[in-house]
Amino acid sequence: MPKLTIEELEKLREEVRKTTFIREQTQFRAKINVHMGTCGLAAGARNILNAFLREIEKRGLTDVLVTTSGCAGLCSREPMATIEIAGQAPVKYVDLTEKKAQEIFEKHILNGEIVTAYALGIGSEKTDLT
């Protein structure tokens, strides 16, 4: 382990923070909820989840929350995920693939426009974001 100079220390701080932010972050700008019921998992929800995680990792964002939840009920259109920007109504996307997920991430999460092509519906039960 090389001896750190002050700059290296600061760089290391940023580096590590990128993965430990979730430990104390309470407010998030956006929340991605991948539905991982047994059917979702079978349909490949895990890859979608990892895709989203890689997107966050690539951009080093610290204000996007990724959670999973149980089956949303529409097993035929799995894998599904609900994207919710703080203050806006959540949007549920269906029949996701990794590529679609990246597209949704850039358009919806980063720029805030909803990708209606893949969306099933807008607005569903309210989740609080604490």
Next chain:
Amino acid sequence: MITVTIDGKKIQVEEGTTILKASEKLDIKIPTLCYHPLIEPYAACRVCLVEVNLKGKTELMTSCNTKVQEGMEIQTASPRALQSRRLNVEMLLARAPAAEPVQRLARDLGIEKPRFPIKDPTEKCILCGLCVRACEQVVGACAISFIDRGIERKVMPPFGEPSEACIGCTACAHFCPTGAISYEDKYGRKVIHEELYLGPSTAIRVPIRQAVPMVPFIDEKACIHFKTGNCQLCAKVCERQAINHEMEDEIVEIEVGSIIMATGFKPFDARRIPAYGYGRLPNVITALEFEHLVNASGPTGGKILMTNGQEPKSVGIVHCVGSRDEHYNEYCSRICCMYSLKFAHLIKEKTEADIYDFYIDMRCFGKGYEEFYHRLLEEGTKFIRGRVAEITDLALTKEEEGKLIIRVEDTLLGVVRRVPVDMVILATGIEPSVDHNQIAKIFNISCSQDMFFLERHPKLAPVSSFSDGIFLAGCCQGPKDIPDTVAQAGAAAAEALALADKGVFALEPVTAEINEELCSGCQICVGLCPFNAITYDREKDISIVNDALCKGCGTCVAACPSGAAQQRHFRDKQIMAEIEGILLL
């Protein structure tokens, strides 16, 4: 300088002085237990607590280590200080009831019985740590320390076994205020007969009270500094800083013009006469031992006591022990008669004992000596003329039980008597000192038959020896008493001064000389001369005599084949002429 008031009295002291020292200056006594002036204050016993008021805040502080500060008002016996001191002493009394200083302090503070349970009534240790700190700071051996904690705390060597670090200096025992540490008395007093040297009590001491000069010396074997490199307390307390542990014995060579031999004598060893029972029978002592006994600085402080500590009722003094006797020394030691009379007189003065004096001839040769002898007669000393045959403790009759019986042939009554006495003094004679022969060899002095040094001439040169510049004084030349010794010493000194005063040293006129024409340079004489007075001159190929070194023995002259070497006043021609003259008749 700092000014403080102690018990109302104002005093100025240097900075850094402790309250205790400042109080001592005002001779206010503050009790202490774990304090010792030569050791760093430990402030453990808390008995030296005093009430101190500084800038409005009053507190109890230990006076042994707290340094004075400007404007302090100290009360050494305020009610608050007294109350806390009393309770602490009471607790200490419960821990160590047998500790004598604590008992004294408790009495002063009005404590009869401690209100706390007494665990061990014989306990003396008050855990003040003086022994531990002395062993560490003063001696430097660190052999003992505190072990365990709280109420179980005790002073122990490691694991309770005797520690190798201990050098047996007993410093811990001396520093212990309560005598809790006892030590096996190795350096105690010796019994009076075996050895006069009574063992060191401290490492630095004056040899004996009458030592000249009366100056202490350091006994390296007993001194802690030479064992651990520490201590040096004597140097610390000596105001004149006269002690320097670095000094060592050194051999000093001094060039002198003349030497006065005053090597003294050795008392005759009374053990060589088994019949007299010296060393075997108790209370048979030699004259020198009696001298030590009767001396004020002696073991009994001048009282004449037997080994059992009581005064003898009867004393026998035996003359000519080892003198005037073919088996031992034929010569008379001159001094025994007179000091025996002195002893008789002293015994008469100091005790009620009756005194028997066994003599052959009473030799009172000096001024006023005879008159002293007559006084003794009047005082009632019983004089018996005869040589004592034997001293025994084999009692034949009842009154002889437990006494020493002196068997003597009383030549005046013509009968053999048995005189029972409590104590016998053997008037031992004088013999040449122990290393008499080595000294004689070193200084090349010849000895007379009785092995004392031989003077050059009994009448013409009584104080000079055969070697020029070496003079004799005192008993080394023959037995004599103090007046004679002093006189002879004066004479020897005068001779030496005369020699030195002249500045010129008269050589013997009989030195050898070598005639240069006759000398063939054979160098026989060079190797012959014991004084290396002859040297070979290479250029002239002849030998030359150095007049200053030549002692004039003439050995070279006799050996010279060519007669080149001649001795002044003893030339060959002169001796040949003598031979002729002497044989004319």
Next chain:
Amino acid sequence: MAVEKEKLYRIHLMVCAGTACVSNRAFEIKEALEKEIKRQGLENEVKVVTTGCNGFCERGPLMVVQPGNIFYQMLTVKEIPYLVEEHFLKGRPVKKLMYQPPEEKTPIPVLSEIQFFKKQVLVALRNRGLIDPEKIEDYIAQDGYKSLVKALTQMTPEEIIHEVTISGLRGRGGAGFPTGLKWQLVRNAPSPDGEKYIVCNGDEGDPGAYMDRSILEADPHTVIEGMLIGAKAIGATKGFIYVRNEYPLAVKRILIAIDQARDYGLLGHDILGTGFNFDIRVVRGAGAFVCGEETALIASIEGRLGEPRPRPPYPAEKGLWGKPTCINNVETWANIPVIIDRGGKWFASIGTPTSKGTKVFSLVGKINNTGLVEVPMGITLREIIYDIGGGIPGGKKFKAVQTGGPSGGCIPAEKIDLPIDYESLTEAGSMMGSGGMVVMDEDTCMVDVARYFLSFTQDESCGKCTPCREGTKAMLDILTRITEGKGTEEDLSLLEELAYTVKETSLCGLGKTAPNPVLTTLRYFRDEYITHIRDKKCPAHVCRQLNVYTIDPQICLEKGHGCDVCRRNCASEAIIGAKGEAHKIDQSKCIKCGVCYEVCNFGAVKVD
């Protein structure tokens, strides 16, 4: 340990691995979690992190799920599979594992909502539950060593000391000596060869106090950073952390932290390239309570017998090996980085005019929420005991609280609204001390409490000075006699005289504070002493020798039908009666051991 690229996980499980939880099988729970996560294939998404003590020890073993700050407590290995699947896979937090306040019905999922944590203000314990103490990177991520950089590069020693002085920080070891002033003293003290030392006092001998341990276990780096800043301020050349050997986990973690700090160039030679040299060595204490006292601690580090020496000279002038030494408690050092980071003024904004900042108390005894609480100075006892502590278990009445461990004193229930700070506690006869807070309810006998604490200090007295060695033993004998009913009136006055003298004349802090429990219990609960002495009775039935055990014949017959359980268990055959009959106790034989009272299921045995 190369800095492998940190992977982004979506969930971090902060499993508490403080000594308490570890002894509660925290590590088994961790393994169960990891096994389960692997089985569910979540190993790239869910990361298990072991942290230092979370504080809520009552409810161990604990886990906090981040993000979301979900608090799980009293976990058992059995429930882990269900938990992993339910919460981490399906995202539904498990209600029955959450904390549920005794009276209420609905559990509280989020940690910050829980009463125990709500009123706490974390400064010294800021990183607890957030970082893995054995990873320096976690600490650095939490702004670790940021203050050190600021101190080394932007601040002069005088500025640092100024900052600490205006912060009003006072020693958290117990004496409460202003830290800024102490640093200034050590900085000014001359040292011929320039050697000066700083020491972190982690001896923490008080029974029931374990905040130093939890700081060393949870966040060792904050102590190191604090000491580095102190070293720069004072000009110290070497540092020592003196930790009790009875804290093996703390020793292990502080050693790991020191090695990591050295590897990263934050300790040793030319720190962070600034040319500043400073190193720290850990010294393990041999378990003597007296070595918590600064001069005894110095003696212990020097390898000598651990016993205090008279002062002055104070350690600031002549301490370790005769050099100027600054000794501060673990918690004091832990506050330093925050003060430098957020400024003295911010720190001074917390607490009371005379006692600034926060204090960590270890809340123990008869309290529902046993654990470590860090509260701002000035908080009242009521808030600590009821709001944070969750009140007294079993609905018992609150009687008193002992603060400051064996050197502290008892504060009676009447003073429940006493704001806590150095002066208020001292005025009440107790002292802040290390921060131990033992809550006592009506079933506690104050005489026995005094006896217990005194037996501790008596046993731990180093025995050097007479009052402490002999005085504590004498006081203990008297108190023992009183609890055995043999006490007399004179005993009481002698006890008071002893207590006063030992407090006044002892050489060091141990002796000076040992009588506090006695003095405060005498001051507030004198009546209990009187009942023990005159009526030979112990109201709280704690002093068994004073209890009288009798059997109510009626209950014994009707309810118990003479079940004979008590007779069989009575060791001294003091109970007479055959099976089926009412039993009786022969008072002459009864040694008052209380076994019959415990074994009788029908409450027939009465204690008076």
Next chain:
Amino acid sequence: MSNGSFEPRLVGFLCNWCSYTGADLAGTARMVYAPNIRIIRVMCSGRVDSQFVLKAFREGADGVLISGCHPGDCHYQEGNYKALRRYKLLVRMLEQLGIEKERCRLAWVSASEGARFQQIVNEFTDQIRRLGPLNFRFDGGSHEQA
């Protein structure tokens, strides 16, 4: 020289420090010893040249005594040792000259041994008396007065 009894003529070389003083002590102590001996004082027995002994015999001496300090006592440290060596060689030479070995004797007498000196001289005189006169005179030719 009455021919009734032969009175030997003896010559004694005495070292100044021991033997000569011993002889003097014998005198002061009124010890009587045979007058036959004529004493020549030399500084040390080492000074006695063998020629002196021969000269004495030639001049009519019947016996020659050389006397020095006891070994180790010599005032000049080694003089008497040298005398002892010369004496050993001398007596062998005397025999070759027809002079009985006993006629020349070497003795150690220290300054205090007056009695011993007396006893040596008397005994030496009787011995020589028993040996009878030497008559070692050269006939024909008088001694040139060297």
